[in-house]
Amino acid sequence: MKQTSIIVLVLFAILAACGGGEAPLPESYETLLKGGHVIDPKNNLSATRDVAISGGKIVAVRENLPVDRAAKVVDVSGLYVTPGLIDLHAHVYAGTGIPGVLTGDSSVYPDHFSFRSGCTTLVDVGSSGHRNFEDFKDRVIDRAKTRVLVLLNVAGGGMGVDGEDDPADMEPEKIAAMAKKYPEIIVGIKTAHYSGPEWVSVERAVEAGNLADIPVMVDFGGNHPTERPIGQLFLEKLRPGDIYTHMYSGLRLEVTDEGHINPSMFAGRERGIIFDVGHGGGSFTWRVAVPAYAEGFPPDTISTDLHTGSMNGAMKDMTNVMSKILNLGSSIEDVVRMSTWKPAETIKRPELGHLSEGAIADVTVLRLDEGDFGFLDVRRITRKGNKLLTAELTLKDGNVAWDLNGRAGEDWETFYAREENRADR
Amino acid sequence: MRLSTLLLGVLLLPAALTAQTYDLLLKGGHVLDPRNGINAPMDVAISGNRIARVAENIAPTEAKQTVDVSGLYVTSGLVDIHVHVYTGTGNKNSYTGDRSVYPDGFTFRSGVTTVVDAGSSGWTNFPDFKDKVIDISKTRVLALLNIVGKGMAGAEKIEQDMSDMDPKATAKRAKEYPDTVVGIKSAHFAGPEWASVDNAVQAGKLADLPVMIDFGNFHEARPFQELVLDHLRPGDIYTHGYKVQVPYIGEDGKLLPYLAQARHRGIKFDVGHGGGSFSWKNAVPAIRQGFWPDSISTDLHIGSMNAGMKDMTNVMSKILSQGVPLYDVVKMSTWNPAQQIKRTELGHLSEGAVADVAVLRLDHGRFGLVDAQRARVTATKLIVCEMTLRDGQVAWDLNGRTATDYRQAHGLM
Numbered sequence: 139m140k141q142t143s144i145i146v147l148v149l150f151a152i153l154a155a156c157g158g159g160e161a162p163l164p165e166s167y168e169t170l171l172k173g174g175h176v177i178d179p180k181n182n183l184s185a186t187r188d189v190a191i192s193g194g195k196i197v198a199v200r201e202n203l204p205v206d207r208a209a210k211v212v213d214v215s216g217l218y219v220t221p222g223l224i225d226l227h228a229h230v231y232a233g234t235g236i237p238g239v240l241t242g243d244s245s246v247y248p249d250h251f252s253f254r255s256g257c258t259t260l261v262d263v264g265s266s267g268h269r270n271f272e273d274f275k276d277r278v279i280d281r282a283k284t285r286v287l288v289l290l291n292v293a294g295g296g297m298g299v300d301g302e303d304d305p306a307d308m309e310p311e312k313i314a315a316m317a318k319k320y321p322e323i324i325v326g327i328k329t330a331h332y333s334g335p336e337w338v339s340v341e342r343a344v345e346a347g348n349l350a351d352i353p354v355m356v357d358f359g360g361n362h363p364t365e366r367p368i369g370q371l372f373l374e375k376l377r378p379g380d381i382y383t384h385m386y387s388g389l390r391l392e393v394t395d396e397g398h399i400n401p402s403m404f405a406g407r408e409r410g411i412i413f414d415v416g417h418g419g420g421s422f423t424w425r426v427a428v429p430a431y432a433e434g435f436p437p438d439t440i441s442t443d444l445h446t447g448s449m450n451g452a453m454k455d456m457t458n459v460m461s462k463i464l465n466l467g468s469s470i471e472d473v474v475r476m477s478t479w480k481p482a483e484t485i486k487r488p489e490l491g492h493l494s495e496g497a498i499a500d501v502t503v504l505r506l507d508e509g510d511f512g513f514l515d516v517r518r519i520t521r522k523g524n525k526l527l528t529a530e531l532t533l534k535d536g537n538v539a540w541d542l543n544g545r546a547g548e549d550w551e552t553f554y555a556r557e558e559n560r561a562d563r
Numbered sequence: 564m565r566l567s568t569l570l571l572g573v574l575l576l577p578a579a580l581t582a583q584t585y586d587l588l589l590k591g592g593h594v595l596d597p598r599n600g601i602n603a604p605m606d607v608a609i610s611g612n613r614i615a616r617v618a619e620n621i622a623p624t625e626a627k628q629t630v631d632v633s634g635l636y637v638t639s640g641l642v643d644i645h646v647h648v649y650t651g652t653g654n655k656n657s658y659t660g661d662r663s664v665y666p667d668g669f670t671f672r673s674g675v676t677t678v679v680d681a682g683s684s685g686w687t688n689f690p691d692f693k694d695k696v697i698d699i700s701k702t703r704v705l706a707l708l709n710i711v712g713k714g715m716a717g718a719e720k721i722e723q724d725m726s727d728m729d730p731k732a733t734a735k736r737a738k739e740y741p742d743t744v745v746g747i748k749s750a751h752f753a754g755p756e757w758a759s760v761d762n763a764v765q766a767g768k769l770a771d772l773p774v775m776i777d778f779g780n781f782h783e784a785r786p787f788q789e790l791v792l793d794h795l796r797p798g799d800i801y802t803h804g805y806k807v808q809v810p811y812i813g814e815d816g817k818l819l820p821y822l823a824q825a826r827h828r829g830i831k832f833d834v835g836h837g838g839g840s841f842s843w844k845n846a847v848p849a850i851r852q853g854f855w856p857d858s859i860s861t862d863l864h865i866g867s868m869n870a871g872m873k874d875m876t877n878v879m880s881k882i883l884s885q886g887v888p889l890y891d892v893v894k895m896s897t898w899n900p901a902q903q904i905k906r907t908e909l910g911h912l913s914e915g916a917v918a919d920v921a922v923l924r925l926d927h928g929r930f931g932l933v934d935a936q937r938a939r940v941t942a943t944k945l946i947v948c949e950m951t952l953r954d955g956q957v958a959w960d961l962n963g964r965t966a967t968d969y970r971q972a973h974g975l976m
Contacts, residue, residue, distance in 0.1 A: 232665070233651045235695050243651070243699055250668050253869050277653055281661060424969050450671050450959055512962035519972050520963030540869050544931035550843040550938035559936065 161495065163203070167192040169536065169546075170208035173215030174503060179475035180221075180482075180492035189219055191499040194536040199493050212546050214503050217530055218470065221478040221491050222258025222500025225456050227355075227383055227416040227441035230286060231265035231274045231296070240265045240297035241274075244446050248284040251444055253540035255455035256529035258500035259490055260284055260444075261481070263355055263383070263416075264291035264328030268309070268316040270298065271324070279323060283534060285500070287485065289328040289355055290317055292343040302331045302359075308342040314349030324350075325485040326381075330357035335365035340375050347380070353484065355381040355414070361390045368392065369402030378410025381484060385413040385437060388426035397425075399433045407435075412484050415463070417453045417516075418443030422462070424515045431466040439484060440476040452514035457504070457527040462513050465523030470506065473527075499536035502529060503545075585610050586955065588626035591633030592922065597894035598639075598901075598911030607637055609918045612955040617912055630965050632922050635949055638893045639911050640676025640919030643875050644900040645775070645802050645835040645860035648704060649683035649692045649714070658683040658715035659692075662864050666702040669863055671959035673874035674921035674948035677909055678702055679900075681775055681802065681835075681862070682709035682748025686729070686736035688716070689744070697743060701953060703919070705904065706740075707748040707775055708733050710763040718751045725754075728762040734769030744770075745904040746800075750777035755784030760794050767799070773903060775800040775833070781808040788821045797829025800903055803840035804832040804856050811849045818852050826854075831903050834882070836872040837862030839935040841881070847940070850885035858900040859892065871933040876923070876946040881932045884942035889925065892946075918955035922964075923948060 167190040176187040176199060188203035189196065205211045229245045236242030248260050266274040268290055279286045290313050293302040300307065317324040327347045332339035340356060347354040354376065358368065368390050372382070385392060391400050407413060415422065415437045440463055442448065442456050453459060456477070464473050482491030489498065505528045512520040532540035541547065553559055585608040594605035594617060606621040607614065623629040647663040654660025666678050684692040686708055697704040709715060712727045721727070737744040747766045752759035760776060767774040776799070778790060787809060791801055803809075813819050826832070834841065834856045850856075859882055861867065861875050872878060875896065883892050901910025908916065924947045933939045951959035960966065969975070 233653060233661075235651050237699060246665065246668055247650070249865060250664055250868065254873075281655065425973075428969075446665075446667065449668055452963075454672075454961075512964060512966075514960060514963035514966050518963075518966040519969050520966040521969040541933070541937075542873075542931075544871075544933035544937065544939035547931065547933040547937035547939040550847070550934065550940050553936065553938040554844045559938075 164190065164192065164197050164207070166207045166209070167197050168209050170203060170205060170211045171214045171219055171501065171503065172205065172211050173213060174217050174219035176219045176493065177471055177474045178221060178493040179471060180479040181494060184471050189493065189501065191501070191533065191536045194499050196493050196495055196497045196499050198495055210546065212531070214531070214545065218504040218506060220474045220502045220504060221493050222502050222532065222534065223256045223456055223477045224259040224261070224481040224491055225257045225441050225444065226261050226414055226439050226481040226484065227263050227443045228260040229265045229445040230260060230262050230278055233277050236299065239299055240445060241270060246444060246446060246449060247278065248282045248286050251449065251455060252284040253532040253534065254529060255457050256502035256504060256532050257456050258285060258502070258532060258534045259287060261287045261289060261325065261485060263289045264330050265297050267291040267294040267296035268313045269294040270296055271316055275320070275323065283539065287325045287487070288323050289326040290324055292327060292329045292339055292346060297330065302339070303333055305338045308339060310342050310346035310349055313346040317346070317350040317352060324352070325487060326353045326355055328355045328357070330359065332359035334360065335362040337366055337375060340371065344375065344377065344380070347377070352486065353379050353381060355383050357383055357416070358390050363391050367402070368400065369405060372402055372406025372411045373409060376411055379412065379484070381412040381414050382406065383414040383416035383441070384418065384421035385415060386423060386427040386430060387421035388423050389421070393426045393430055397429050399430045399435050403435055412438045414439045414441050415459060416441050416443045417448065417459050419445070419447035419451055419453065420516045422452065422515055423517050424519050424521050425517070427466065436468055436472070437463060437476055439481045440473065441481070452516050457529055461523065461525060461527045464525050464527065465513065465521070499533055501533040503531035504528065505530045583625065583627050585615050585626040586628065588621055588623060588629040589632045589637055589920070589922065590623060590629050591631055592635050592637035594637045594912065595890050595893040596639060596912040597890065598898040599913055602890050607912060607920065609952070609955050612918050614912050614914055614916045614918050616914055632964070636889070636923040636925065638921045638923060639897040640921050640951065640953065641674045641875055641896045642677045642900040642910050643675045643860050643863070644679040644858055644904060645681045645833060645862045646678040647683045647864040648678060648680050648696055651695050654716065657717055658864060659688060662866065664863060664865060664868060665696065666700050666704055669868065669874060670702040671951040671953065672948060673876050674923060674951050675875050676703060676919035676921070676951065676953045678704055679745060679904060680704060680706045682707050682750050683715050685709040685712040685714035686733045687712045688714055689736055689740070693740070693743065701958065705745045705906070706743055707746040708737055708744055710747055710749045710759060710766060715750065722751045723753055725756065725758045728758060730762050730765035730769055733766040737766070737770040737772055744772070745906060746773045746775055748775050748777070750779065752779035755782050757785055757794060760790060764794065764796060764799070767796070773798050773800060773905070775802050777802055777835070791825035791830045792821060792828065795830055798831065798903070800831040800833050802833040802835030802860070803837065804834050805842055805846040805849065806840045807842040807844055809845060811845045818849065818854055822854055831857040833858045833860050834878060835860050835862040836867060836878045837864070838866035838870055838872065841871065841934050842936065843934045843938050843940055846881070847885060850882065850887060855887055855891065856882060856895055858903055859895040860900070871935050871937065876948050877932070880930070880942060880944065880946045881940070883944055883946065884932060884940055918952055920952040921948060922950035
């Protein structure tokens with residue numbers, strides 16, 4: 139055998155030992171999540187894997203990674219390891235002191251809710267418009283540890299005191315210009331709460347979306363089944379890839395009075411419209427969700443519509459909303475996809491929502507409890523369920539941002555027995 | 564009227580009078596009400612925003628709504644006497660702004676109905692705090708005024724400015740708002756002087772209110788023992804009770820004697836967990852040797868919320884983990900703090916009291932509780948908040964216990 143052939147054979151052997159085509163294993167890594175069940179829908183992975191993290195990136199997701207290369211090993215056996223959750227519908231333009239609106243006191247600060255529920259990315263959907271986005275950015279986005287992305291409201295003042303009903307304040311060029319100025323933050327356009335029977339808010343939002351080449355999310359506002367039915371919205375007004383939120387609200391005939399899903403919903407899905415939960419304080423009812431789900435209409439994306447009116451009611455937090463979909467019958471893999479890769483794709487941020495080697499190390503470790511749980515809806519109806527998801531651990535850019543049971547910590551006796559930890563500091 | 568009709572009427576009268584007397588009945592729970600010495604299975608009836616009756620076996624027919632809380636503990640709404648909630652000002656890196664949190668997002672889900680902001684504001688900016696946060700919150704927000712006029716507007720300079728520690732102005736402001744201001748706070752003071760502590764105590768004397776001390780940098784020129792034995796008055800509060808700098812254990816391995824003297828004087832020791840003020844190194848030996856906290860509090864702010872502290876029930880679980888009975892843990896989180904801030908109308912379930920109620924679940928399992936250094940104690944019990952009532956209204960309901968069952972609502976059962 140020639141020498142070159144031998145070298146080729148040896149190289150093949152090395153590659154095979156590395157798992158066939160995988161990059162060589164790093165010599166060391168900062169953090170190793172050991173023994174968990176990884177669910178990474180983008181990579182069609184649902185299996186026991188270890189996850190190694192260094193420098194804020196995922197460096198390896200493989201079976202039986204060596205622990206001696208890790209500076210810190212965190213035992214996550216019995217738990218699910220997923221990409222950091224992406225909540226596609228939140229309101230976090232807080233801190234302006236303006237009472238009673240989502241450009242102020244009705245919003246919440248992102249870090250107060252995100253990590254403890256496994257979220258590493260929140261998308262603020264339309265709290266700000268092109269006139270106050272930069273204030274929002276300065277006041278909240280730039281100061282948050284959570285990754286905050288934004289859909290700009292079609293109304294120039296967002297969900298502020300000027301309201302969202304004035305067509306004169308819906309200026310697609312200005313909206314698109316602001317979106318293009320901050321492409322790293324602004325990922326779409328929102329129209330919401332439009333009360334009239336006209337299409338103007340939807341049409342201008344789509345126009346802005348076309349100009350900036352970003353998707354539109356619709357909260358369909360007042361119910362006008364004759365003048366602007368959802369079927370027309372899905373088939374004529376929106377583009378494939380645009381998002382219909384509050385899908386289980388029942389406020390715009392998503393389910394008929396007879397309790398069956400509106401065929402327009404299927405037609406919209408067929409055309410590529412994305413259906414988002416957007417739970418909120420008034421937009422998730424079992425009356426709608428149960429038959430819609432049973433008749434074959436699960437969500438594309440799971441989101442909270444977090445704000446002060448939803449946080450303490452039926453919504454609570456992201457893992458609670460995910461648990462509702464889980465108890466409707468979705469698999470854990472599907473629920474994770476709806477909360478990670480699918481929303482990332484929807485907002486065209488494919489660098490997020492997965493655990494590919496080299497990806498940003500936004501990671502969530504979830505516990506799935508079995509028991510007797512009750513899940514409220516916005517009409518104060520409780521549906522029983524036997525599964526509950528809880529965020530055990532959240533990493534943002536590789537750093538521990540939430541650690542429910544101190545899994546990344548160390549036993550106190552061994553910790554304080556070490557000389558360097560004895561000093562009074 | 565015939566006699567039989569009259570008789571019937573008389574017989575029906577008590578039923579008619581008692582029928583649906585109560586708006587809400589919490590049925591089957593175990594009541595922990597240390598103010599009234601109750602530690603027993605009891606039902607709790609609520610009318611309007613008041614506790615109407617606490618007794619064994621109150622009939623569901625007497626209530627418009629009955630909620631099954633069997634297997635759970637019913638307590639007074641928790642009182643967290645150390646939080647920072649002066650947010651929404653846009654001030655960066657300060658507790659008069661971004662380092663504080665809005666209360667309602669943290670309180671009810673952890674059983675808390677009353678918080679005491681511990682010195683985020685001082686006499687100059689308290690009215691702004693009241694306007695921006697206190698008045699718009701559903702949580703009952705009380706306040707300790709910082710002895711520094713500008714409050715916690717900046718630890719490096721503003722909170723070190725001894726010329727801005729004005730006992731008279733502070734006491735005057737406190738007296739203007741007796742419904743809200745319940746004490747004086749000194750905190751974050753770095754220098755060797757006693758000015759911050761002594762001016763706070765002076766303001767406390769003028770306003771007849773207790774003082775809470777965060778001792779700042781533990782400076783050798785002002786020993787901790789002198790603080791609790793000489794400078795503070797009986798009823799004053801030392802917070803950050805298990806901070807690593809507090810001297811607890813002597814060379815003999817036993818509690819230092821000054822601690823008992825301080826307690827005997829009436830100094831109150833508050834947990835004030837925070838981001839860096841709770842160390843197992845102190846908490847474990849101190850509690851196991853009997854030095855329990857008088858009050859349990861969180862020191863809630865952005866630096867503690869996502870770290871070892873997390874929330875009120877988590878901090879309570881830490882004290883529970885060291886062998887303190889649940890009854891006493893509840894006392895430290897309700898009636899004790901209410902007394903410390905002289906708000907004795909709070910923190911108990913006496914008939915006629917305001918219907919602030921927490922329903923707690925005690926889970927058994929294996930739980931990790933970490934301190935500020937991420938050192939972990941493994942506990943077998945965890946306190947979880949199931950339900951919170953504020954003024955008789957449902958403010959949190961983890962498992963939808965107060966709502967209509969889906970199957971019932973849709974005729975499926």
